[in-house]
Amino acid sequence: MYRRKLAFSIEAAIVALACVTLGLAIKYAIQLWNAPVYGGDVNNTRPSRTTIIPEYSILPVITIVAGLFNMALHVASGVRALYAVIVSSLLATAWLVMIAIWGQCHLQAHDNPDNPWYEVCYQTNIKADYKQDYIEGVSKALGAAVVAFGALIFIA
Numbered sequence: 001m002y003r004r005k006l007a008f009s010i011e012a013a014i015v016a017l018a019c020v021t022l023g024l025a026i027k028y029a030i031q032l033w034n035a036p037v038y039g040g041d042v043n044n045t046r047p048s049r050t051t052i053i054p055e056y057s058i059l060p061v062i063t064i065v066a067g068l069f070n071m072a073l074h075v076a077s078g079v080r081a082l083y084a085v086i087v088s089s090l091l092a093t094a095w096l097v098m099i100a101i102w103g104q105c106h107l108q109a110h111d112n113p114d115n116p117w118y119e120v121c122y123q124t125n126i127k128a129d130y131k132q133d134y135i136e137g138v139s140k141a142l143g144a145a146v147v148a149f150g151a152l153i154f155i156a
Helices: 004-034 049-076 081-107 140-155
Strands: none
Touching: 004 049, 004 140, 049 081, 081 140
């Protein structure tokens, strides 16, 4: 049996998690943007600084918009099961891919051409701070929080 109130509550929780994730991701992206890069310029074989914003903001924004739309549908007329399965499957797949990318970029954030994520992650452009065992000017805990909240959305 379809429970409109429960479905609405789940959508609201996902929207709330996506809002928190977006806020953390924006703060993390700002730190990445302002961090010092090797040689002052970004290597052409690696992602440019402009890739940071879409990488860390598009999926949370899509999730928020889809969640608000679904909440409106729940209030108006309910959501058909097929629609719910398709949308949740697409978003779950997108979040799984994004968690993998965010996680690898966060964990493999060092300049090493042998790194398989060398040409994918902007973090490989940023100077390493060997005292902190992470990249300069970027909070390791904040990056981990972004990945963790993304995982919570995937689980929800």
